[in-house]
Amino acid sequence: MKVILAQPRGFCAGVVRAIDIVERSLAQRSEPVYVRHEIVHNRHVVNDLKAKGARFVEDLAEVPNGALTIFSAHGVSRAVEADAQTRRLTVVDATCPLVSKVHKQGQRYSSLGRTVILIGHAGHPEIEGTLGRISGPVYLVENRDDVAKLDIPDDTPVAYITQTTLSVDDTRATIEAVKERFTDVIGPETRDICYATQNRQTAVRDLCRFVEVLLVVGASNSSNSNRLREIGAECGIPSYLVADGSEVDPAWLAGVNLVGVTAGASAPDVLVEDVIAAIGRVSPIEIEILDGVEEKITFRLPPELLEAS
Structure with a gap:
């Protein structure tokens, strides 16, 4: 395998x-x-x-x-x-620092007299923090349907910001809905989106071109890890979120020759190694690393x- x-x-x-x-x-x-x-x-x-x-x-x-x-x-x-x-x-x-950047963007847009539309997941701690950073009107939306339901006049000057664990791909449809509905819209450039979220999602899409099963190492309450699993499923690959090797079900690997493994942004290498070891207990394995972006950013x-x- x-x-x-x-x-x-x-x-x-x-x-x-x-x-x-x-x-x-x-x-x-x-x-x-x-x-x-x-x-x-x-x-x-x-x-x-x-x-x-x-x-x-x-x-x-x-x-x-x-x-x-x-x-x-x-x-x-x-x-x-x-x-x-x-x-x-x-x-x-x-x-x-990228979350802090979103806070500053939201504050700046609000100080310009704009109503802020925050794209993200209700109840996520990052969203709760961001909502509590903006002094003016701010509305939370999760998808384009939520945009249509906003009780705001269409000519209201608005600005959008996004949760950092959402990628350009995740937010594209919602941002388009904001721009379609409102006549005066501004927002951050796509380069302001969290690099790590976008890179990991792009890597998973590349990975799914080759594998038969995808294992995502990450916690059940990790937004970015859950999204990686969802992307695998959207690509038509049986995809599973596992906290560590103990959660790997050998039945998932029956008759499989190519297994893809990735990890959310909060999952350490030791857990990836644990999952690889669990796969190795099912069948002898050969490991390959897919070509991808080498991240050199530090804070x-x-x-x-x-x-x-």
Whole structure:
């Protein structure tokens, strides 16, 4: 059996930065380090950081006044920031710089007097944070049907922004619907879309040209991992989302010669290796890496961590 690995796959620069922030904070302090929400959506990563001493909370009320608190890569609302200040928490912000860029875009469009249309998934922590960053009118839509339902006059000056775990392909139809309905529309250039999301989706589409089954390594609550599995299914390939090798069902591989493997942006290499090992227990394997984009982007750590290192 041949296992073909997508390229790129796994950790993106924003995830690497967020995990590094937690690990450095733990190494530099003897007192407890708290993290609001999962630093990234992967329980293996979270459990590893817990074992190193990180304490994860969903509400800042769980954090003692004055304690060091890290905001997750998904970003937070202004209300959460204000709560942290009231509680005199020492905050290190691990928000992905690309998420922060979306926040700034939304704020800028709102300051120009435009109604903001946010394209994304309701309930996702990134969306909750972004909604809480924009002071003016903002409406959340998930698809083009939602655009038609918006209770806004068609001549309203609007601007659109998007969730970073959605690609150009994911948002194209919804953006077109916004432009078709409203007469005065602006939005970010396509190059402002998260590079990692687009690259991983393009790689999966390439991979699906060759394989009979697709395994996506990632957490069930990871938006970008779920989308990779959906793309495989859209390509007509039996596609499965697995957290690790223990979730690989040998029945999926019966009579299969070519298996594709990729990983969401919050899934570490060790889990990909675990899934490959699970495939190897079903049949002897040969591994090939598909040609693809080599990502070289890195994001700087917060100044307070660099100064202390």
